[in-house]
Each structure stands twice: as C-alpha cells, then as structure tokens.
Amino acid sequence: MAIDRAYDRWAASYDHDVNRTRDLDAEVTRRLHASRRVAVAVEAGCGTGKNTGFFAERATLLHALDFSPAMLAAARAKHTAAHIRFAEQDLAAPWALPDATADLVSFNLVLEHLADLRSVFREAARVARAGALLAVSELHPARQYRGGQAHFTAADGEEVRVPAFVHHVSEFLDAAEAAGLRLERLEEWWHEADAGAPPRLLTLQFRRQ
Numbered sequence: 001m002a003i004d005r006a007y008d009r010w011a012a013s014y015d016h017d018v019n020r021t022r023d024l025d026a027e028v029t030r031r032l033h034a035s036r037r038v039a040v041a042v043e044a045g046c047g048t049g050k051n052t053g054f055f056a057e058r059a060t061l062l063h064a065l066d067f068s069p070a071m072l073a074a075a076r077a078k079h080t081a082a083h084i085r086f087a088e089q090d091l092a093a094p095w096a097l098p099d100a101t102a103d104l105v106s107f108n109l110v111l112e113h114l115a116d117l118r119s120v121f122r123e124a125a126r127v128a129r130a131g132a133l134l135a136v137s138e139l140h141p142a143r144q145y146r147g148g149q150a151h152f153t154a155a156d157g158e159e160v161r162v163p164a165f166v167h168h169v170s171e172f173l174d175a176a177e178a179a180g181l182r183l184e185r186l187e188e189w190w191h192e193a194d195a196g197a198p199p200r201l202l203t204l205q206f207r208r209q
Helices: 003-015 020-033 052-056 069-078 117-127 141-145 169-178
Strands: 037-044 059-065 085-086 100-106 128-141 149-153 159-161 181-189 201-208
Touching: 003 069, 003 149, 003 159, 020 037, 020 052, 020 100, 020 128, 020 201, 037 052, 037 117, 052 059, 052 069, 059 069, 059 100, 069 085, 100 117, 117 128, 128 141, 128 169, 169 181, 169 201
Parallel strands: 037 059, 037 100, 059 085, 100 128
Antiparallel strands: 128 201, 149 159, 181 201
C-alpha cells in the first residue's frame, strides 16, 4: 500500500488511537522548542496537526506540509489561523517553497517513510536561511531493528503496517553533512512505559551553515 493512501485511511482514528510514539513526540517537541521564536517555520509532515498549533504559536508564518490529503484535512479543521499555510507536498519531491526563507524546518515521525534522506535534507537546506535550525524527531532505529513500524487497525479491522525504511543514525548524520548542516544536538528518548526497552525516539538538531 502507498504511504499516502495508508495515512489517508489512518487519518480518522489517528488522534484517538493509543500511540505512545506519537504522544512522546508531542511531549519532546514542546520540551525542545518551548522558548523558540522564529519568523518562518516549515513543519515537514504535519499529519493531523498534533504539533501544528505549537509551531504556529512560535512562528510568524508556518508552512505545514503533508502528502496525505486526509491528514491535511484533519489538520486544517483544527487550526484555522491565517498565518498557517497548509499544502499537500510529497517531501521526496522538490518543495513548493522559495530558497533561503525558513528559520526552522522540523521533521516529526515522517523520515522513516522516505527512502532517500540525502535528497530530502538537501531540499530542507535549500529552503533554510543561513543559521536556520533543522530539527528531526523520529522512531529510533533501535526500535526498527526489532520490527517497530508505524501501524494501525483500519475501520474494517485490517491491521495496516505503513511502508517504512530503516535509517541508521549514521545515515542521518551523513545526509545532513552532505547538505551543509552541522549537528548541534543528539538525544534519545523513552516513554514512561518503556522500562528495559530500547529508546523510542531519536532527536537531532542541525544548523544550516
């Protein structure tokens, strides 16, 4: 199943399903960016908008992108502020955004669905101003090594595993370096229910050279 179609099917229940990875990502994102204020932010993979309102409070202009029309519709229904610009966008293709305009580009639980990190990091670097921050929050590869993958139960009872690619930590670092991004911070995060388990999330913060 195509990734966008899978998320279209998931959109109606995404916010209500038990999902510790989603919840931890929201908590960590708020912790890492609570004091941040920027002119222009890009939320690359906004989904149903779980972080959109948070980013909108910290940006004068927010571009909220996603490749799932149904996810975008859910996000639009929640967030109606005039300075949020929603757009359907395949992140693996060139983004319909101008060069060197963003102060913050954030990827949240989306890069596992993209095969080529180098091309998407190049595109993020293209739209970022010099000195801009590129933030990544992703399912930890240690979870993927054990079979962890985005999944849900559809309305018809089908168990759907969303197609995903395993990206090692070294791949994130190599892709960022190739795009002219300098690593500033790398952290690993556990949900409170994860005692004895590998980290649930990997977060990285890069600075545009």
